[in-house]
Amino acid sequence: MELKQETQTYEMPHLLTYYECDETGHPSMSMLLSMISMASDEHSMALGMGIEKVQATGGTWVVSGYEGQLAEQQPVFGETIILGTRAVAYNRFFAVREFWITDKEHNIEYARIKAIFVFMNLKTRRMESIPAALIEPFRSPIVKRIPRLKRPQKLNENAPIVEKDYRVRYFDLDANHHVNNARYFDWLLDPLGRNFLKTHRLKKFNLQYLQEVRDGEKIDSKVNKLIENQKITCHQISSDNQIDAIAEIEWY
Amino acid sequence: MELKQETQTYEMPHLLTYYECDETGHPSMSMLLSMISMASDEHSMALGMGIEKVQATGGTWVVSGYEGQLAEQQPVFGETIILGTRAVAYNRFFAVREFWITDKEHNIEYARIKAIFVFMNLKTRRMESIPAALIEPFRSPIVKRIPRLKRPQKLNENAPIVEKDYRVRYFDLDANHHVNNARYFDWLLDPLGRNFLKTHRLKKFNLQYLQEVRDGEKIDSKVNKLIENQKITCHQISSDNQIDAIAEIEWY
Numbered sequence: 001m002e003l004k005q006e007t008q009t010y011e012m013p014h015l016l017t018y019y020e021c022d023e024t025g026h027p028s029m030s031m032l033l034s035m036i037s038m039a040s041d042e043h044s045m046a047l048g049m050g051i052e053k054v055q056a057t058g059g060t061w062v063v064s065g066y067e068g069q070l071a072e073q074q075p076v077f078g079e080t081i082i083l084g085t086r087a088v089a090y091n092r093f094f095a096v097r098e099f100w101i102t103d104k105e106h107n108i109e110y111a112r113i114k115a116i117f118v119f120m121n122l123k124t125r126r127m128e129s130i131p132a133a134l135i136e137p138f139r140s141p142i143v144k145r146i147p148r149l150k151r152p153q154k155l156n157e158n159a160p161i162v163e164k165d166y167r168v169r170y171f172d173l174d175a176n177h178h179v180n181n182a183r184y185f186d187w188l189l190d191p192l193g194r195n196f197l198k199t200h201r202l203k204k205f206n207l208q209y210l211q212e213v214r215d216g217e218k219i220d221s222k223v224n225k226l227i228e229n230q231k232i233t234c235h236q237i238s239s240d241n242q243i244d245a246i247a248e249i250e251w252y
Numbered sequence: 253m254e255l256k257q258e259t260q261t262y263e264m265p266h267l268l269t270y271y272e273c274d275e276t277g278h279p280s281m282s283m284l285l286s287m288i289s290m291a292s293d294e295h296s297m298a299l300g301m302g303i304e305k306v307q308a309t310g311g312t313w314v315v316s317g318y319e320g321q322l323a324e325q326q327p328v329f330g331e332t333i334i335l336g337t338r339a340v341a342y343n344r345f346f347a348v349r350e351f352w353i354t355d356k357e358h359n360i361e362y363a364r365i366k367a368i369f370v371f372m373n374l375k376t377r378r379m380e381s382i383p384a385a386l387i388e389p390f391r392s393p394i395v396k397r398i399p400r401l402k403r404p405q406k407l408n409e410n411a412p413i414v415e416k417d418y419r420v421r422y423f424d425l426d427a428n429h430h431v432n433n434a435r436y437f438d439w440l441l442d443p444l445g446r447n448f449l450k451t452h453r454l455k456k457f458n459l460q461y462l463q464e465v466r467d468g469e470k471i472d473s474k475v476n477k478l479i480e481n482q483k484i485t486c487h488q489i490s491s492d493n494q495i496d497a498i499a500e501i502e503w504y
Contacts (some may be wrong), residue, residue: 007276018293018426019286019434027426034271041270045330076428078297171438172450174270175277175329182271187424194467197422215446 006140009086010043013104018077022199026074029189030149031204032083033066033182036099036113039083045076049138051176055122062120063181065208066100067115067149072201074250080104087096087138092129093118094146116149125212130164152206155236164191168217178212184245187216188235196226213237215233219244260391260502262295265356270329278326280440281457286317288351288365293333299389303428307374308381313347314372315433317460319401320351320365324453324504332356339390341420344381345370348400368401372448378463404458404500407488412477416443420469431465436497439473440487447480456502463496467491471496 020031027035044050054060068179081101085162088096094116101111106220119130155161166187174180184207213219224234235247272283279287296302306312312487322354327333333353340348346368353363371382407413426432440451465471469491476486487499 014268017286017290017438019283019290019432021427022423023425023427023429028423030423031271033270038269038271067361100502164419167416167418169418169442170444170446171274171282171442173275173446175273175275177275180271186421189422190421195426 009084010039010046010081011084011194012039012042013080013168014038014079014080014083016075016077016079020175021077021101023194024074024201025076026201029185029202030182032101032111035083035178036085036101036115037063037182039085040115043085043087043138044150049137054134056099057134058123059119059128059177059228061117063093063209064116064118065149065206066113066115067206068111069204070202071109071110072203073108073110075101075103075110082106086127087135087140087142089145089146090130090135090138091139091143093127095130095135096146102212108122112185114149116146148179148211149208150206152208152246153232154246155222155234156224161222162191162193162225163222164221165220166190166221168213168219169213170215173215181209184209184213184237185247186244187219188223188247191221194232201252202249203252204248206249207245207247209245211239211240211242213244224245256455260479261336262291262293263336264291265332266290266335268331268333273329275446276277276326276453276500277328278453281437281454282434284363284435285430287317287335287366288337288353289434291337292349292367292445292478295337295390297338301386302465306386307479309386310375311371311380312375312428313339313429314379316368316370317401318365319395319454320342320363320459321382322363322454323361325362325388326362326453327353327362333362339363339387339392340366340441341393341395342382342387342390343398347378347387347392347463348398348405358457359392362431363458364483366401368398388462393448401460403488404498405484406459406498407474407486408476413471413474414443414445415474418442418471420465420467420471422464422467431467433461436461436465436489439471439489440475440499441497443473444478444485453504454501455504457499458501459497459499463491463494465491465496 022028086101098116099113118127121128172183221237233249237244274280336352349367351365370379373380424435473489485501489496
């Protein structure tokens with residue numbers, strides 16, 4: 001684990017396990033997001049801001065969206081990879097964080113991902129301004145405007161749709177007592193089916209979180225029916241007729 | 253990673269991640285089984301028997317059952333734990349392996365688990381005799397009789413039952429192209445519900461695998477309705493009216 005104060009970067013090695021990988025032998029997207037989320041937690045802890053300290057403010061960090069690209073070559077289980085992150089910039093309500101995943105020698109960049117974080121009041125479940133004590137230690141610049149992530153292209157409701165539903169399970173909850181947002185990717189991608197998923201590799205993705213999924217809810221996951229040689233898929237998950245998240249994915 | 257040839261033991265450190273833990277902050281059972289399964293894979297690899305070499309025989313190792321006990325004190329995410337394993341004994345069809353999970357200093361034993369492995373032909377999906385070249389390097393004794401694991405107590409079909417169904421998802425498959433058998437625990441336990449699971453800690457378990465779950469199948473998970481202060485629960489999962497696995501669990 002390496003913390004470089006002057007550039008606000010943090011890196012940690014990670015042994016990629018068998019159970020973090022899917023049938024292709026490469027990490028699944030939900031595990032990939034879980035791993036980078038662990039890296040940002042470790043970064044915070046290295047700067048003295050563990051979960052207790054964050055939650056003592058009455059709030060918690062929440063990701064509002066991800067935007068990322070993956071190399072065609074991906075790591076395989078048993079490989080030690082590097083998880084890296086840095087705080088890029090912030091303003092009163094938004095903080096931008098960048099992540100990268102490389103091989104052990106930093107020769108191959110497997111993934112580069114940008115995330116927008118907001119700060120949510122634990123009681124009201126509403127966004128509030130970021131407490132200075134929780135952002136200043138990262139030494140990232142305060143800026144006027146945070147560049148927004150590219151908004152995912154919407155599902156075409158008029159074109160044929162493939163739809164599957166899922167029930168949130170107890171083990172989708174994490175120690176934060178909420179559904180781990182990395183899991184959303186399992187629901188988003190599963191309707192594409194095995195034939196597509198085992199033969200396609202993800203190139204770019206934009207994911208926007210709109211509403212929190214809760215324990216026990218039924219999730220509807222929709223994607224437009226695939227046409228031959230399709231390179232982009234548009235996804236939507238919803239519960240109780242409210243949209244929880246939308247995503248646009250480009251495939252190799 | 254430490255391989256002690258004379259005692260056939262293998263140990264590896266593991267940083268327990270946030271996403272390997274459930275709401276209680278302790279590892280979920282499916283993650284715990286995934287972790288020890290990784291330890292036995294690493295043990296095999298350290299002895300020159302990687303997946304390729306095993307599958308070149310036309311077969312693969314399959315767990316037929318687990319029996320284990322967990323301490324009341326369990327590790328928390330962020331903690332480095334030790335995953336240990338040794339080959340205990342084998343005969344023509346069965347191999348016994350023992351696992352332990354301790355804290356970094358080997359002071360606290362968090363779990364001790366016994367597993368019975370059989371060897372399955374990849375084409376016929378039937379059990380076959382264990383190839384000598386795949387078992388001898390573990391230097392465990394060959395024995396006449398392998399003591400069976402205690403058979404889990406059966407679900408009482410005449411008592412009230414809680415039942416939930418689950419669909420196998422693409423991301424339940426692993427690089428072996430089959431449903432990862434550690435996942436069975438998520439289906440087995442989920443019907444107990446959040447109130448029970450967040451307030452109870454597992455003490456002992458017996459799990460017997462009877463039939464392979466396949467991609468896309470619908471799983472019915474049953475457990476007898478809980479009565480107050482109940483210390484033992486009996487579980488069953490089935491698909492297409494065939495029983496896939498049964499388990500008996502004792503709780504603290």
